[in-house]
Amino acid sequence: MADPSLTRALDPAKAQRLLAAACDNIRGLENNACVLENELLQSRVEARQLNATLDSSPLVALSKLITRLRIKVLPPGSGPHSFVRWVIGRSRRLRMPPYPDPYPVWIARHEPQAFAQLQAPSNAAPCIYFLLTGHGSALQASLKSVLAQTDPNWRLLLTVAAPYPFEDARIQTVEAPAHASAAAVWNKALESAPDGYVAILRPGDHLAPGAVSALRGTLEKEPRIGMIYSDEDAIDGVGRRCDPLFKPDWSPETFRAMDYMGNLTAFHLPLVREIGGFRPEFGEAAVYDLALRASEKTASIRHSPLVLYHSQKASVRQRGYGLDGSRAVQEHLDRLQLAGEVAAESTQGLRQIRYRVGLPLVSIVIPSKDQPRLLERCVESLLAGDYPSQEIVLVDTGSVTPEAREVNARLALRPGVRLLHWDQPFNYSAVNNFAVRQARGDVLTFLNDDTEVISPDWLERMLEYALQPNVGAVGAKLLYSNETIQHAGIVLGLKNIICGHLLQRAPDSAAAGHPLAVARNVSAVTGACLMMRRSVFDEVGGFEEQFAGDFNDVDLCLKVRQSGYQVIWTPHARLFHHECQTRGKISIVNGTRHTLFVLERLLFLDRWGAVVGRGDPFYNPNLNQDEADGTVRR
Template sequence: MAEAGPLPLDVPAPACGLFEGGWYRLQARLHGVSAAGLRLCLLVEDAGPPCADEACVSLPPVRADARVQALVRLRMDTHALRLGIPGHADAGVRAQVRLRRIGKRRALAAMLADLARQAGLGAALYLALGVAWRLRRGLRAAGDWAYAQYRQRLGAPPDPYAGWLLARALDPHAQPAARARRLAALPARPRVSILLPVYAPPLDWLRACLDSVRAQIYPDWELCIADDASPAPQVRALIEDYCRRDGRIRAVYRARNGHIAAASNDALALARGEWVALLDHDDLLAPQALLEMVRAAQAHPHWRMLYSDEDKLDADGRRCDPYFKPDFDGTLLLGQNCIGHLAMYRADLLREVGGFAPDVDGSQDWDLALRCIERLQHDEIGHVPQVLYHWRAHAGSSAADPAAKDYATTAARRAVQRHLERTGQMARAEILAPGRVRIHRALPSPLPRVSLIVPTRDRVDLLRPCVEGLLHATDYPALEVLVVDNGSVEAQTRDYLAAIARDARVRVLCFDAPFNYSAINNFAARQASGSVLGLINNDIQVIAPGWLREMVAEALRPEVGAVGALLLYPDGRIQHAGVLLGIGGVAAHPWCGHPADSDGQMGRLRLAQELSAVTGACLVVRREAFDAVGGLDAALPVAFNDVDLCLRLRAAGYRNVWTPHARLVHAESATRGPDTDPHNLARLRREADFMRRRWGVLLDDDPAYNPNLSLDGEAFALATSPRPRARGEWMVLGGQIELPPSAG
């Protein structure tokens, strides 16, 4: 092993100075502190614009003997590797590390041995059988599947959320004295009415729920209980006991069971507060819940509706399964109830919309949120990025199993469909899965013309399947394909370009200048005839005919700027699922390398949603929006130009949308090649510096990416500590965002 050094630690390179892509056996020994259970990762320092999960390879937890041993795969050649702890620049840990290259068969044997030792013989047998089944599709496919399973089993500590909660409990900000100071500093203390519909809960759970309200640090609340004719008399007796003990608790008792919406309306009728919060009879509020919600509401006096993050309580009362939510996302809300709990509304807003609808029981909160946002501006809806609500996950609850209440999903589809109709959207809501809805948006007639711009230079082996897919495997007839030739020299390429130019839907344009992705696309956009533009890499392959219909339908929404797709590697793994800001310094692609059927965080990989940026490898945008922000910036010739375009669209008031319902294959910049030679690395650093100068702290405050999630390494890992929110505003209305001068 190499001599011990402090983490992060450079991994000694081979004599040739290059770690070639392939399989490696990593062994490390840690010194200095109790290292057992620490999570390490192998950082790929020069991987180009980072695919987050490939740029930070998670390793198994450090063993009790302070050692870690793992198999890692490098997808491409790299000059620099570092061993580190995500979120820690200096953890006081020293390490010795050895990285040894091995072949494919030895890699498979190492995976089996590691799984047998750390996860049991059953896990190893499952892996062996799965590999045997997939070998008929080739060794590469079997190896990809095996490595994904291996990383899933061994690449993360047993319960990262438990460690995160411990760190939060020790935070001085969470101590009673600090919370008391925040309470005393409030300029006003409005009353919060908590609505609690009750029907036949286990008494212990109801008692715990009521106790969590009485334990609130913020004292100016009232609890409005509506018992929905619970059959057991002990329920009423318990409620009456709490009413006697605390004058802030009031109750009404229904004579007949009317279900949750009716009971919630009865509770709302009791409310006398300026704000109304929603609580279920078997769940718990965090002690600081109302304090933090009121503080946030007073810091943003224009908010009329706000919501927090949440987690669950398992059967043993342990907190688990957190949902660190994005800031308000109206597109995602059509697919899932991402408002959830804790939700707090201005009381006048709830009365304005008529309270809870009686025919959507099971999804009444989702329906309420949809009806409220119809009366609000985007900036009147706030998000408090703290876990303030604990769902109880138990047998029969939707928190434990979304399929447990099929009627709730049916009601959700009905609620979403009505919202679409009320807001004049020509679209159809379809049940996608329990608790998830897909929106099918209608296209106008006649269809708007779409101009697909395909820059290329030679590599007819890539261009041919790309163009053939656009012309013959895409079921959108109103399109033109602009192939922009940037200096092709091969005879077969010129012959192919001449052949496709005979198709009336194709125009071949010549761009006789050094490669500049931004300038090439701007050049073609000026000559395009379509009202919708599509930026398409020449290594894109169509695998399903409806992809362009899906993207154009989203792009035609007047509030939408750029629309991105789900792009897969040729082996079927995820390559692009949108772009998150801040990871790797500027931006990265989450879920890169994961199986195509992954759900992602709380099912978001299955749902259309708003993201700050999407990849330019397959991007659709209305020409008017593209022109409004000046197109792509030629000062960014290769990297980050798509991210910059999306951020300028967002600053102009548009929202960028990513949809998983448009799937294509992308060979990942096969024409240009990887960013591993010194010239490309220097150019990449210049472009990253440009983005930092232009966008500054906004890159570290992506509204689609919760500040409790890490920017250091793997996307959606928990951050060591929450990031401060940026002082700037994303939505710039009636003004201009200051940008440095462009280079062209």
């Protein structure tokens, strides 16, 4: 018999009344939106009048002069500039009281629930082998954490100087030569592991009680996984957990720059044997080298966003491994036939890779309307760059002021600059697609007219990634005029918004020693500065012209990723973004702009709602989901 409540819910008359009420609410919201839009328009008019008054002020003129002198004397990114910013930041930190640590709150609020939701794996799930070397109290602490596992399906291969019997049959001792390297000892221990997965447990470090259960549960669902890794944290001198490492899902470019996978990476034993096991000649980087080689043989690499490993605080972080780590990455690049060289490692354990590029023609597409000062500053900064093979394609989308027309005509006379005219209603996607059809380059760069180049080699640094066959789109680091971060990649699936900019408005100096100091995989980059090969642009169908004002860049990047390409953000191409002029050209009349945004938002969610709903693979779910500031979720 049907549920009576369902019968009532399907009553046509009631449904009609509900629909009518919903339509009335929508009309009311649209009217309110129109009122707000008109108020906003009036506020913008008043703001422009105020800006014009301020621009004529002697104090503002003096301030601009001081800013220009400061940039000339201390160019952004230079050694003196970095030193001055470090001194200022250090002095501020000394004056400010420390913020309370949010991590203990996160542990109490989220971790019990996360572990409670785990389903116990069956006995058919693969066994986890742990390799442990050491002696004394450090070894005992690690051993205790293994014995405390809630899932009994583990084995411990304990390498010792002399065999020692244990009552627990799951613990097997392996005699190790006195002066053998850790990698050689691990290889010998692996002879006793017939099948399953193997992970390194370093003496003194602890496993979370549910570590084995969490790993085996994932491996039972996906038996073809080649590597799986988890989040981790540290334990300080008084036994408190601190310094969490909330990691992204598999990010190959990020991994080359830093060993973010770190501790508790479990490898499928047949894969380990296939690639020759641990290589002793790589010293402390032997596990990192193994992971790099394994990543070349398997595409099935999984991340468990649970804190399953607790390191000693003295040993945690900055796993750069010096020359051994750089050599491991260099051999990895050579095996993949990627023409690149590993640059010197920084003091934070991060490394740069310089990929070799030729001189393909790069077409830089810049739509603009009635922004002569911004446009001229942008173009002049482009012409002052280092890259010799570029064409600048300006698209005038309907300038009406004499100054704008005069500047456009003057810029069109500069070598390497062309001027196109768009005489239809503004549509960001259609304008760029139109310009691409006129452009000559094999590489396309979409640029806002309110940007200004900081690093003269920015095009080359973006080309290093754009020319790689498995990369589809590349973005740059964009800074506001006050040198805070405007763009460091786009994060999907935040609460209340579809996507947001990572670490927006944080000081640029905050990226020092941070993952944002290296090139990294992201879900999307902003169209304010986006580079891609023409072949990829054509393959994915260019910009979707249904997105006239918003979401067009994210849609393009998601199409790129859907086609199997990576999207890369690099901090080594740096520009100012005096946001936001290029996209302000769709007229705001009777709420048109608001209505267009709502429609495009609905269209985007209809197309990509499932992708957005899964969250961003490159932004850990344990981080703040209200905004992409990289802080611990509360």
